[in-house]
Amino acid sequence: MEYDLSGSKHVSAHLVWRPDNQGFRLLFQDAQEVRRIKTRMLTDNKDHLTLPYHEMEKLRQFRRDMIKAIPLVIISIPPFANYLVFILMYLYPRQLLIRHFWTPQQLVEFQGVYHTQRAHHHWAIVKGLERTATSVQDSRLKSHLMELCSKVRSGVHPVVSDVHAVRTLFSGPPLGVRRMYADQMRQLCPLLFLTPRLPAFLISRRLNRHALELMQLDRAIVRLGLHQLNDVELREACYARGLNTDRLSPGQCREWLTQWLQFSTHLKESETSLYLHCMVLLTVNYPKHPHH
Template sequence: MKLKPKAHMGLHQYVVERYLEYVKHYESAIERNFPRAFQIYKTFSVGMKDFLSDLRDYAKLTLTKPATSGGYYKMNRRESELCYQMPKHMLKMGPILILTALPFVSYGLFPLVVKYPRAFLTPHFWSVQQRIEFALKSHRKKLQFYQPVLLHLQALSEHMEHGSMKNECSKVISKLVYGVHPTIPDLLRIQGAFSEQGPFHLSHLNSAHITKLLHMHGITAWTCKRRALRKYGLMLLQVDSALYHEGIYLLQSDDLRKELFLRGVNPSNMSREKMLEWLESWLTLSQHVKPNILSLLLHSPIFLSYNHPMNWVPFYPSSMH
């Protein structure tokens, strides 16, 4: 039987409340029952505090702020990212929290999760250096799908009806192929191709294109792939809007790097000035994107960073010296 909205919200609130209550008592239980394992546990106790802090904030957002039709609208940058990421973090950490509370399990599990933090732990438990290292590994995987997605766009543009829109799309793609990025005005002239009537709208992309686009953004979705892309795109659109209004010049360096990785460019070795310049360009485009042309935003990592020199570093590091 399908749950009604109120019933579904009540169940969601119950799960979040129980999860939060469990984590609150988790640390004291481990210290009391497994003192030796707790010595290892101390190595990521700070991460647990950060995780708990985010969990509390997420619980407040979930339990006190009603969802809007857009899902993320009316939230600031951190709240939007938290509502998108925290359910995944809870799912990843849930088994670890349960298993390490069982007798004898923690003795073998704690060393394992400390040794392989990327596989078993969330970013709350990673050092600054690990966050950069893991983000770079993830980014390298995403970059492998940039060219396949561009080829899909190129194929679609070749089958467009002859006219000004086809010409503008061909110009944009040609620039990318020849090592140049299109300008923001170039991209605004082709935004109609990403509308519901255009060939680049999410609903018109074939399954292979959708799958590669998911991989390009590092999204895992076995079912409802278009819905997963739309959800991610709406989150990104809201974060962009929040950044635009809150300002980007007060962002900490760690947050600034994270925002660039999220949008498809490698910030390693980029100066703060260059990072801000690139993000400002992205936000200039994003402010013209509406939910009905969300596909434009989802393809923007290609339009704005396909030929960026820093995106070649993971493959040809020596060429940058």
């Protein structure tokens, strides 16, 4: 994941990150596995889209971990900066440390914090859809979009057909990933833990790239078979697609991901905007959540 470091709050003092050797051992194991995957890709001349799901997900997560580690590496460069780095790591483990150095309790706590941050944008995204609906010329599409937003606002969890009924609005104007207003694009950034503080053309490119990556992973899950994911992998997959898994059972996660795959595997590459919006539309009321 890529994280915004603003608005940080340090973790309660009783939580201490993993001992260095254990965190580094986990990181080293991941680095070795990534190296093996990339070596095999080169040797066999394989495209990453043909990789099994677990290998694709490992590459995605490791790349994001390394991006997150960059600020800490930069802070460590000046001479005698080690003491400052250790203090900062203790005060801000969520912002500065990658998941290899978190305790299991911290992983749960921090994921809850990050979900709360993205949930702040849910209703702004729904409002943006409602505003856009007023300018849709096709009366049938306009009615479907307004009805979908109304369902979500009233606490109803939409079905896949509700979403597919408006899909053409999300591939071109007015809601395509390169046709939206900049404010709408910026509201979508927190869903993927991306910074909104970039020019609009860069934001649209990043949103498109990250959505395509998740769509490709969805297809890899289908090839593998959803039943092959263990409970931890199931929760991680749901969380990456916008769902708060904190109080959900493995059965509920499996049910939701089954529905999600029915929705996503029929999308075209030009429909990444619909994919991103459904990280709100298909998550906020599952299984039945009160309004934020």
